[in-house]
Amino acid sequence: MPDNASANPRPEPVQRPLTLVMPVKPGEGEKLRQKIEEVAAAPGNPIETALNTVGTVHFARFVLLENDTRLAVITTYDNDFDTYVNDFIDVMHKVFNTLLQFVADVPESVARDGVEAHREEFVKYVHAHDVPYVGSFYSAYPELSVAQIVPPKAPVLT
């Protein structure tokens, strides 16, 4: 780290965890699994491309829990959630909209018009479904953002 690492102290790791757990519509679990596999296998994997563009996510994965009745999005990302949420929605809204078709309790406006048109409602929904960690959040490198580990990729111009 530069000599002035203490110039702008932030007490917590620069990384934050998100554990988003959403109820799957009854009986839709298998279709959701196929859809996620389909999106991930698409040419140029749109999820990977989007995350590369945003450049603040260290790790991300989808997990189906409890006999495919819950969809979990588990990620570790940099900075406050709200800071880059609009940049996220810009590049991820099509993926989100595809997957949220299978989620049981999405706000009506979001389900109807898409997350991009009702950003605040979507953010509220995410906050409400983010399961907090218990105890402490460990990081092996609390000072390092994605941008410091790998140079940001060229943005997708939208």
Add this chain to the structure above:
Amino acid sequence: MSGDGAAAAAAPAVDLDDVQGLVLRGYRHMLCARHLLLRIDRRDGFRALLSELITENLESPYITTAADWEPKPLPGDHPPHCVNIGFTYSALRPLGLPDATRATFPIEFIEGAVARAQDVGDTGANAPEHWIAELRGDADLHVVLSLYGRDAAALEDVARDVRAQIVRHAAAHELRALDAHWPYERDGKAREGVVHFGYQDGLSQPTLAGVPPTVKAGIRDPLEDVPLGEFLLGHPTQRPGLVHHGPTPPELGHNGSFAGFRIAEQDVGAFDRYLDELSDGTEHGRELVAAQLCGRWRNGVPLVMSPDSDGPDIDRDQWNMFDFATRHPDPTGALCPVGSHVRRANPRRHPVAGGGGHKRRLIRRGMPYGPPHDRSAPDGEERGLVGMFICASLKEQFEFVMREWIDDGGFAGLGRTRDPLTGNNDPPGELPLGGDPPRRLTGLPRFVTTRGGAYLFLPSMTALRYLARLKT
């Protein structure tokens, strides 16, 4: 209404008569300004004042819109003065807006600049407790009435007339007047655009879609035209599906803007000393350090286009034709430091965290205050810049740029570094330089200190009429 007819492009044209002039025009011919900080004293009196200010007439000053000058007041000429108005959240109750309406403003505007000082790096010596008294707690500041004059006499004329109107209506109490002017002269003429640090300023401004070329100020850049909604409420933004509507009803919000009003003191003595210390002692060495801090040579030529000299052969209309990626790529900052001022304030197409280096645009309207600085005779006088950062979302644009790009470096892999020119560098900061082997400018002191701030709502003309006609 301008921009209609065959020439209208795909972007919907803006109603220039409905937008305050300061938002869309750079007021290039205005050489001095006075910001009157007002507290509304009498609701009826202020509404009467507002009614006069929104009526175009030949007798008294009125709010300048973005419409073309020609018909008013002198054909083909520039007006002798301009007048614009902004309100703090604290003004909304004395204006008579009901609670339910006030609650429709964005949270950052409701909280105001003092409460959110930490979000824009206004800590330590920049903290509100050190600001000028009139801006320290927003409670008493309601209105910033900004007057611009093409010369000192024109400014005095409009200030005298406006103050007479305020007194006649017993509308408001003047807390303070903040004066600004372009301070440096050459051949007896004011050198517009040169700030106390010696740089040409205000060169980079977004090009707005739907605004006719007669209004557009600034030098063309290679980025896409920016949708109106980044600066005017109620229009589509760069982001899919996102519109910043501002307050409701729409006649109050639509075509309005928000502004971060700032007074930034500039320590030119410290700046001069730093250039002396860090350079090789030659004038070229001093100018090179100045260019590395800013990303432009002091004459305005971008370092990325001309890394070795101030580029006397590069035409002014080319000074924004770079984006660090496709035009004049510089991924490592070998030509222009990634942490320099212009690459922080506007990273353009350089990849940054969030991927939105071109999505956090601001319109900058600043003018220097205080006497000219004489390098051979330092005087200890206060001098700096006073003006506004205009946008549709203070949170997504002004606050984001100040917090993530100016006051931190993580967005570009620069660690917890700050803007070398305008950042709150206490303890001293540093600027990594590109190239091989990598070097850095160290021991950067704080050159700029915040002396005050306020979050302002700049209503449309429709909204000003709405406010003047309120009955509550």
